[in-house]
Amino acid sequence: MRRNKIFMVGGILLIGLGSLFPLITEAAWFNIIFKIRKAINAGDSGHLILAAASMSFLYAMQSTFLFLGTILIIHYSELERIFSRFTTSIIFFLIIFLHIMNFTISGLSWEPVSTILALIIALFIFEKLFWKTNSLLHVSIVLIQVFFAFYWLNIMPVFSPYRIGQSDISFSIKIAALYLQASSVLNFTGFAFFFPFMFSAFTTTILFISYSQNMNMMKENYEKEREIQDMKAKVLENRIYKEVKSLVHDLKTPLVTIRGLNSLLALSKDTGKLEEYSGRIDNSVDKMSEMISNFLYETSRQKLQATELINYIRAQLPLEDESIKIEIKIADKLPDIRVNKIIVARAVINVLENAMIVPCKHAYKNIIFEAKPACNGLYIMIQDNGIGIKRSELPRIWDVGYSTNNTSGLGLPFAKQIIEENEGAIDIVSEPDCGTVVSIFLPSVDSFSSSSC
Structure with a gap:
C-alpha cells in the first residue's frame, strides 16, 4: 500500500512537471524563435533544422512526463481495478485532456493530430512492454523515442493538408522554409528522423521484452534448481534415515543374542557353560561395536x-x-x-x-x-x-x-x-x-x- 502511494505521488509530480514544462523551458522556446529569425536573415535552412529538433524534443519531453504521470496514477490506484476494461481509453482521454488544459493555462499551442497518433502507438507499446518488464525506465526510454519521432512530422510541409503542424512555431518553421525554398529539405529531414526513431523504438521494445523474458527464465530456472536441491537434500535425509534404520535392524541380532544368553546365565549353574556364554556375549558386543564404528567412520576399513x-x-x-x-x-x-x-x-x-x-x-x-x-x-x-x-x-x-x-x-x-x-x-x-x-x-x-x- 505504501509503495502504491509513493508511485501515485510520483505520478502527480510528473503531471505537475509536464504542466509547468512550458514555463520552465520558456527560454528554450524563445531560442527556437530566435533560430527561425536567424535562418531567415542568414538564408540558412540549417538553423530551421536546429529549431525543429529543439521544438520536437521539448514537445516529446512534455508528452512523456504527462504520459508517465497518468500511467502511475491510474496503475497504482483503485481506478485500474474499478475500470479495468476501460483503462487504456481512460489513459488516452486523460492525457489529451491534460494537453488541452496545458494549452489553456500556458498559452503554448499544441499539436492534436501528431499527439493523438503518437499516443496510440505509445499506448500500444506500453501494453506490450510494461506488463512484460514492469520497468518504468524501459517505458520512458521508448516513449521519448516515439514522441520525438512523431513530433518531427509537425515541421514537414507535406503533411500540412492533414492538419499536422498547425501550432504557431511549427507553422513559422514551415513558412520560413517556404521563403528559403527549403520545404523539400524539411520533408527529407522529417522522414530522416521519423523512421529511424520509430524503428529504434520498436527494436528497443523487442530487446527489453527479450531481456525481461530471459531474466524471468533465469529466475524460474534458479527457483527450480533450488527446489531440486531442496528435494535432493530431503531425499538424502531419507537415505540417511534408511541407512540408520538398516543399522538398527542389524544391531537387533546381537542384542537378541545377548539377551538370550544373559537369561541362560541366570539359569545355568554349570561353570563351563558360564564361560561359553560369556565368550559369546563378548563376540556379540564386538559385532555391535564393529557395526557402529563402520557406520560412524566411513573411511575405516x-x-x-x-x-x-x-x-x-x-x-x-x-x-x-x-x-x-x-x-x-x-x-x-x-x-x-x-x-x-x-x-x-x-x-x-x-x-x-x-x-x-x-x-x-x-x-x-x-x-x-x-x-x-x-x-x-x-x-x-x-x-x-x-x-x-x-x-x-x-x-x-x-x-x-x-x-x-x-x-x-x-x-x-x-x-x-x-x-x-x-x-x-x-x-x-x-x-x-x-x-x-x-x-x-x-x-x-x-x-x-x-x-x-
Missing part, C-alpha cells in the same frame, strides 16, 4: 574374508516379492579384502534393490548375484532381465538425483562413491529390453604387493 561380506549382504536381501527370483552364485575360494563391511554392503544392496524395482516385461524378474575371485581382487556381478537403460542415459546414471524409473536417484551415486572410496570400481553395461549388468571390483588385501595376476 577392516581385513576380512570376502565370504563374510557376501554372507552379510545375503542376510540383508529383501525376498518378500514372489515375482522376483534371485540366483546366487558364490565361488568356493574368495580372496581376503580390506573394506568397510557395513558401508560397502549397503552400497551393494543399493544396486540389488535397483535391480529389484526396475520394470520388467517378463512374468518373473530374474536377478543373478555372483561373487568370484578376480585378478588381485573380488568380482561381484549383479544382472537383471529388466527393461534396461538407453545408451543416451548411461552417462547420467551416476548423477545425483537422476533416475530412469522414478526413484530418488541416489542409490547408484551412493554405491559408486562408496566403492571408489574403498579403492574399488563399478561399471554398468545395459541394453534396452535386454537387461542390465552391474560389475563391482574390490581389491584384495595383497593386491598392492602384486602387480600382475
Whole structure:
C-alpha cells in the first residue's frame, strides 16, 4: 500500500512537471524563435533544422512526463481495478485532456493530430512492454523515442493538408522554409528522423521484452534448481534415515543374542557353560561395536574374508516379492579384502534393490548375484532381465538425483562413491529390453604387493 502511494505521488509530480514544462523551458522556446529569425536573415535552412529538433524534443519531453504521470496514477490506484476494461481509453482521454488544459493555462499551442497518433502507438507499446518488464525506465526510454519521432512530422510541409503542424512555431518553421525554398529539405529531414526513431523504438521494445523474458527464465530456472536441491537434500535425509534404520535392524541380532544368553546365565549353574556364554556375549558386543564404528567412520576399513561380506549382504536381501527370483552364485575360494563391511554392503544392496524395482516385461524378474575371485581382487556381478537403460542415459546414471524409473536417484551415486572410496570400481553395461549388468571390483588385501595376476 505504501509503495502504491509513493508511485501515485510520483505520478502527480510528473503531471505537475509536464504542466509547468512550458514555463520552465520558456527560454528554450524563445531560442527556437530566435533560430527561425536567424535562418531567415542568414538564408540558412540549417538553423530551421536546429529549431525543429529543439521544438520536437521539448514537445516529446512534455508528452512523456504527462504520459508517465497518468500511467502511475491510474496503475497504482483503485481506478485500474474499478475500470479495468476501460483503462487504456481512460489513459488516452486523460492525457489529451491534460494537453488541452496545458494549452489553456500556458498559452503554448499544441499539436492534436501528431499527439493523438503518437499516443496510440505509445499506448500500444506500453501494453506490450510494461506488463512484460514492469520497468518504468524501459517505458520512458521508448516513449521519448516515439514522441520525438512523431513530433518531427509537425515541421514537414507535406503533411500540412492533414492538419499536422498547425501550432504557431511549427507553422513559422514551415513558412520560413517556404521563403528559403527549403520545404523539400524539411520533408527529407522529417522522414530522416521519423523512421529511424520509430524503428529504434520498436527494436528497443523487442530487446527489453527479450531481456525481461530471459531474466524471468533465469529466475524460474534458479527457483527450480533450488527446489531440486531442496528435494535432493530431503531425499538424502531419507537415505540417511534408511541407512540408520538398516543399522538398527542389524544391531537387533546381537542384542537378541545377548539377551538370550544373559537369561541362560541366570539359569545355568554349570561353570563351563558360564564361560561359553560369556565368550559369546563378548563376540556379540564386538559385532555391535564393529557395526557402529563402520557406520560412524566411513573411511575405516577392516581385513576380512570376502565370504563374510557376501554372507552379510545375503542376510540383508529383501525376498518378500514372489515375482522376483534371485540366483546366487558364490565361488568356493574368495580372496581376503580390506573394506568397510557395513558401508560397502549397503552400497551393494543399493544396486540389488535397483535391480529389484526396475520394470520388467517378463512374468518373473530374474536377478543373478555372483561373487568370484578376480585378478588381485573380488568380482561381484549383479544382472537383471529388466527393461534396461538407453545408451543416451548411461552417462547420467551416476548423477545425483537422476533416475530412469522414478526413484530418488541416489542409490547408484551412493554405491559408486562408496566403492571408489574403498579403492574399488563399478561399471554398468545395459541394453534396452535386454537387461542390465552391474560389475563391482574390490581389491584384495595383497593386491598392492602384486602387480600382475
